[in-house]
Structure formats: structure tokens, C-alpha cells
Amino acid sequence: MNEPERTMLLSVHPRFATAILAGSKTVEVRRQRVAAPPGTPVLLYATAPTKAIVGMARIASVQVATPREVWSASSTRAGISRREYDTYMDGAAQASGLTLEAPVAFETPVPLTALRAGGTFHPPQSYRYLRPDDLQRMSAAAPPTDMPFHAALESMAV
Numbered sequence: 001m002n003e004p005e006r007t008m009l010l011s012v013h014p015r016f017a018t019a020i021l022a023g024s025k026t027v028e029v030r031r032q033r034v035a036a037p038p039g040t041p042v043l044l045y046a047t048a049p050t051k052a053i054v055g056m057a058r059i060a061s062v063q064v065a066t067p068r069e070v071w072s073a074s075s076t077r078a079g080i081s082r083r084e085y086d087t088y089m090d091g092a093a094q095a096s097g098l099t100l101e102a103p104v105a106f107e108t109p110v111p112l113t114a115l116r117a118g119g120t121f122h123p124p125q126s127y128r129y130l131r132p133d134d135l136q137r138m139s140a141a142a143p144p145t146d147m148p149f150h151a152a153l154e155s156m157a158v
Contacts, residue, residue, distance in 0.1 A: 006129045008042045008059070010098075016079060017046040021055045021105040025079030027097045030126060031089060033064050034096040040156070042100065043130070043138075045123045052109035053138065056152045057100040070095040106142075106149040114141040 012028065019025035021044070030150055040059040045136055062075055067089040071082070073114065074097040078085065115121040119137055130138075135153055142149045 003005055005038065006036075007039055007135065008036060008127050009045055009053075009124055009130050009134075010042050010049055010065040011045045011124050011129045014046040014054075017050070017054050019045050019079045020044060020057060020100055021103045023103060025073040025077065026101070027077040027079075027099050029070060029074065029080070029085065029088070030096045030098065031092040031095065032126070033094055034062055034127070035064075036062055036098070041152070041156045043152075044097075046109070047123070050109065051112040051123075053073060053106065053115070053149075054109045055103060055105040057103040060099040060101040062099070063097040064094060065097075067092050067095040070097040073097060074099075104152060106141045106152075107147070108149070110138060110149065117141060 010028065016025060016028070020028065038059055038061055042057050042059060044055045044057065046054045055104050063070055065073075068095065071085055075082070077099075078097070086130045103147050112121070112123065113136060139150065142153070144150070
């Protein structure tokens with residue numbers, strides 16, 4: 001029996017969320033091992049000052065390797081300078097490069113205040129997988145007119 005598709009909630013700085021949604025940043029780097037199969041849907045949570053779910057993408061592939069190897073393979077697609085990367089990866093033994101595809105910006109970002117109005121909601125420090133009830137709360141918090149958001153959530157429903 002196949003495991004149902006899980007949806008990842010990924011916290012990113014607003015400038016990186018904008019670049020991912022514009023298609024100019026196609027690799028998101030993380031300091032830890034990320035094990036997510038190709039096709040995994042990813043909701044993008046833009047951190048402060050935005051504090052909202054702003055769009056989605058799908059994971060095309062994940063490279064887990066040393067920070068040097070991940071940089072070598074993804075430096076032109078990571079949307080970050082070498083200095084920023086080295087500072088971020090300082091002390092990390094391994095890194096993950098998440099190649100993202102099919103970005104979709106939501107017409108109306110879903111703010112943290114709306115997400116919390118439906119119950120307890122805590123954006124992750126890095127990423128976490130969402131439960132079906134998380135997706136239901138997000139759907140209730142999103143404006144009913146934001147068709148990209150509702151279509152995305154519908155495609156993620158189990």
C-alpha cells in the first residue's frame with residue numbers, strides 16, 4: 001500500500017520566497033538531511049516581516065551531500081551569495097539542496113494571524129510536514145476567492 005502524499009511547509013525568508021515564486025531561485029538549501037520524494041508539494045511560508053503562506057511549489061529532487069558538494073551543484077540556482085551560504089552552513093556536516101519546480105504564487109497570502117485564528121499554528125523553524133487537519137485549517141483561513149490557494153490545497157488533500 002502506498003503512503004499518502006505528504007505536504008511540506010517550508011519556512012523561507014521573504015526575499016527567497018519571492019525569488020522561488022518568480023522562478024529565479026530553483027534550489028532551496030538546508031543544513032540538515034531532507035528526505036522528500038520528487039513530487040512532494042511544498043507550501044512556502046515567508047517569515048517576518050511577511051509572516052504568511054505566499055505560494056507553493058513541488059520538489060523535483062533532493063541532493064543530500066556535504067555543504068561543499070551541494071554548493072558546487074546548485075550555486076547558480078540557489079539565489080544566495082557564497083558568503084551567505086558559507087555563513088549559513090558553518091559547522092554543518094551535511095546539507096540538502098531541494099530543487100523546486102512549478103511555483104505558484106497565491107493571489108492573497110494567508111497571514112499567520114488567520115492561520116492561528118483556526119487553532120494553534122506554529123510555523124516551523126526550517127520545515128515540517130502537515131497533517132490533514134492542518135490543511136483543513138489553512139483552507140478555512142484562506143480567502144474563498146483565492147483560487148490558486150484552494151486548488152493547491154485540494155490537490156494536496158488525501
